[in-house]
Amino acid sequence: MDVDEQSQCVSKIIFELNELGKLEFPAYGSLYFANTSYVTGAELPSNPGYCIGPHCGGPWPNLSTYCDSLIDLGISRVPPPHLITKHPHWQEFHGSPTEHYDLLSQGRALLKAMARHPSLQDTAKPSLFHPCLHTDNIFVSENTPTTVTAIIDWQACSIEPAFHYADISPDFAQPRPHVQPERELSFKRDECGIRFDLGLIVFFGPMFKARRMDTAYLTPFRYCHRTWKDGFIRFRNEIIQTARRWGELGFEGACPVALLSEAECAKHMEEYKTFEEIQEWKESIDVALNVGEDGRVPAEAYEKMQALHLELLEYSVKHMFEGEGIDRDTQVQNYEFLKEVWPFDLPSGYKEELRRE
Structure with a gap:
């Protein structure tokens, strides 16, 4: 497909998904048939026959309980000390179970305080979207390639705050290196990326709004449940940076996490630099x-x-x-x-x- 056909196809993809943007959900979780024997959720008023049930726990009726679920997920991934077979030097880089528990305890207080911010409330609409939207999961007609015939791989989708999807960046919406410079717009996005963003504006307003927010509002939510996978340094950095910018970001009241001393901050930044490298x-x-x-x-x-x-x-x-x-x-x-x-x-x-x- 040439550039024009590809951009048309992106518009069709978003149009196929637009019904998702119209759905209203009373909670966060997963979608079930209402007659599922092990789910006790009430039928959705606007969609009889369906209800919201657990998704690794839950369902969660509000953003505060959703924050608890993220931290609980992070805690559940930390193994008991006697099951850790790595060399002790590994823990210096990755963090001990105790360090993870302490960090996640701080993270719980931070996230629940952050969740009261109007910008997060405005972008926390319970939303359903494809979690892995890329070309491998999209089928088009062999004869008319701008016709979308199927979108597959929905098994991992769930109802999340709209801001949860803010960092979704499908491969077909990425800038393409073969596009000539004179065809690029000033903000370095090609036609497909522009079509994708326009579709979000029209059909998924809260999600698009979240994509334009300062990432400082979102990254603590993104990394809090991954501490055992990533190492505790990444989430620790998010907590430190959020605490430093607490007033600047418009959060009310005192930050629930104390600021580090100058020496502690310098030590952390040295470790974080190594982590980033x-x-x-x-x-x-x-x-x-x-x-x-x-x-x-x-x-x-x-x-x-x-x-x-x-x-x-x-x-x-x-x-x-x-x-x-x-x-x-x-x-x-x-x-x-x-x-x-x-x-x-x-x-x-x-x-x-x-x-x-």
Whole structure:
């Protein structure tokens, strides 16, 4: 398809989804048939035959209880200490269970106070949207490619605050590198991205409004339940930055989280800088391999991707383990670090001669 056909197709995609923007829901959760035996929710007044039931808990009638659910989810992902088999050095980078529990306790108080802000209330409408809207999930007619015939992969959709979807950025709405500069608008979005945003304005107002908010209002909600996956440093940084900007962002009353001392803040920023460098490094590996964070690749490309994976691994190892002044103790330390931060499984037995005794 040429650019004009692609932009028409994006308009059709949004039009296919526009009915979702009209739906009114009384709570956050998942959609069920009203006669589901294990769900006790009342039928939706505007959509008899359906009700809202649990989605990893819930349903939640308001934003405050929804905030509790995010923190509870984060807590549920922290394993008991006796099940953690990583080397102790890993906890210095990732955080101990106790550090996660303490951080999430602070996060609960922060999120519930933030939830009272008018901007968040205005963008918290219980909304249903496709959680993975990209070209692999969209089918078009072979004869008329601007005709959308199906949108698949709905099994993970749920009813969330509209701001939950603010960072959705489908691949078809991303700026394309082949578009000539003279066809780009001043804010560097191509036709497909503009069509997507226009569709959100018309059919999904609260979601579009959230996309234009200062991200400081949204990122604590985005990362609070991921602390065990990401490491506690990312969410800790969101808490610190929100506390620092509490008055500037228009939150009422005192921030429920105390500000760090100058020395504590400097130490955190040093650790966060290292964290960001590691994340950028991981992302560069994902980009080089053209895979997502789960490492999934098409079966026909597996051997090629595995060979490239090993090539990248060897390149990293060469810089970490070889060269003047790198003694065995440093090699062992680097090996432990590599195991902790490498985004995919290392080959069985890889560099085990360097394992820490």
